[in-house]
Amino acid sequence: MSHAPQIRIPATYMRGGTSKGVFFRLEDLPEAARVPGAARDALLLRVIGSPDPYGKQIDGMGGATSSTSKAVIVARSSKAGHDVDYLFGQVAIDRAFVDWSGNCGNLSAAVGPFAITNGLIDPERVPDNGVATVRIWQANIGKTIIAHVPVTQGAVQESGDFELDGVTFPAAEVQLEFMDPAAEEDGAGGAMFPTGNLVDDLDVPGIGTLKATMINSGIPTIFVNAGEIGYTGTELQDAINSDPKALAMFETIRAHGAVRMGLIQHIDDIASRQHTPKIAFVAGPAGYVASSGKQIGAEDVDLLVRALSMGKLHHAMMGTAAVAIGTAAAIPGTLVSLAAGGEGRDTVRFGHPSGTLRVGAQAALIDGDWSVTKAIMSRSARVLMEGWVRTPG
Known part of the structure; x- marks a missing residue:
């Protein structure tokens, strides 16, 4: 043979x-x-x-x-x-x-x-x-x-x-x-905010109506408030990834957000779209111990962000989601900006499960629409x- x-x-x-x-x-x-x-x-x-x-x-x-x-x-x-x-x-x-x-x-x-x-x-x-x-x-x-x-x-x-x-x-x-x-793909129409709003009421059956910022920048991302879904924003991977109910909840929110963003036609279509959109939750500054054992103080960050990728809480932060965070932080009124104090910021330092990351973005309001010329970060x-x-x- x-x-x-x-x-x-x-x-x-x-x-x-x-x-x-x-x-x-x-x-x-x-x-x-x-x-x-x-x-x-x-x-x-x-x-x-x-x-x-x-x-x-x-x-x-x-x-x-x-x-x-x-x-x-x-x-x-x-x-x-x-x-x-x-x-x-x-x-x-x-x-x-x-x-x-x-x-x-x-x-x-x-x-x-x-x-x-x-x-x-x-x-x-x-x-x-x-x-x-x-x-x-x-x-x-x-x-x-x-x-x-x-x-x-x-x-x-x-x-x-x-x-x-x-x-x-x-x-x-x-x-x-x-x-x-700002992404231009899959029916999102090139709009940074495909729903036309900085914050939407996102109805998610079985979970409730959540405040959500849905943005196309770096990668399509859905931001929700940590407190509305029972979290503090200081969670590490095991707190989410060891909880099947939590993972199912995030996937449900992601599916309904993807429909609102025009990325899919029906929530069942989310199974064929694992990489996008991302789902993340935000909170104001707070101290926590990172996964490495490093102590992060509330004074070290402008806000906290946790994000899921491919159905699991990411151990740090996806680079494209960091672009979305930087963009949203630069635009007053988004959930990201509100968690960071309410004002638009050219740069923001956020806490993630492994520590902190700084990202910057240049945003401007032109003819009633927000535009971001570039986002900058180091890797x-x-x-x-x-x-x-x-x-x-």
């Missing part, structure tokens, strides 16, 4: 922000996987180790969490004024499903370093020493990200003293600018392993 050998594909395993993923150059993928479709999805599922009914992804590169079940495809850009096209796939853990509906803000920090190291940036755009500016076209949502990547002796600098809560070791800082971050990135990933043919 003959056995087909595994195929091997050039790949890099990278950390970006508080996430990890497998990075590919588009040209290195098998020909059938160079275009969107079933072949590409099947390949990435097998690489990551999904679907896995055990929920561990033992037979793949995934880490059995939403933060580590990710794949990225990068190519020289066909978009004028950009260096590379970046496509992100959120791979489900227990289902045969890859969600292409949104971006990963954390892994965005690794795209520039990956592109430079893998020869996707023209050499004249990379200084021998200094900061390389990489213009990224985020293909999932059709947006521009500008990454400022430190370079030493012609190579990406990865070591440094920049500390990011949720990441154990310091590294070099990569600053990201999310340009015009770090590092190559963990490079070579080839192997998978059954």
Whole structure:
């Protein structure tokens, strides 16, 4: 009996922000996987180790969490004024499903370093020493990200003293600018506030009527008040993820919010849209002990935010949700702004389960509509392993 050998594909395993993923150059993928479709999805599922009914992804590169079940495809850009096209796939853990509906803000920090190291940036755009500016076209949502990547002796600098809560070791800082971050997708009509309101009354059967800010910026996100759903905003992962009733409640709120945002037609459609929208809850400043044991004081933060990704409370904060937080904080009257004191802020520091994060946004009211030109935050990135990933043919 003959056995087909595994195929091997050039790949890099990278950390970006508080996430990890497998990075590919588009040209290195098998020909059938160079275009969107079933072949590409099947390949990435097998690489990551999904679907896995055990929920561990033992037979793949995934880490059995939403933060580590990710794949990225990068190519020289066909978009004028950009260096590379970046496509992100959120791979489900227990289902045969890859969600292409949104971006990963954390892994965005690794795209520039990956592109430079893998020869996707023209050499004249990379200084021998200094900061390389990489213009990224985020293909999932059709947006521009500008990454400022430190370079030493012609190579990406990865070591440094920049500390990011949720990441154990310091590294070099990569600053990201999310340009015009209000999303334009899936019937949201390009509106930052698709319902037309900064705060809505969201009717959720079995739960009640909740105040909600539903915003398209960075990634579509639904914000609710912690107190209205029985929380304080100081919760860590186990408080939510060990409670099936709580997880079901959040998914129900997310489904009804997605309908109001025009992202799905019926609440049952949410099953095919795991990555977006995000659901988050906010509260005013308060002290708590982060998951690392670090004491966070009420004076250290402007507000508290907890967010769920792929049905679980995130261990820190998704980068794209941080963009949504920064945008909403800059606009007076949103639940995020109200939790932070009620005034619009150019920058805000929020508390999350692993610590704190600072994000900034520039917002302006133009002809009665809010506009955000860009959101800014810093992350770090590092190559963990490079070579080839192997998978059954």
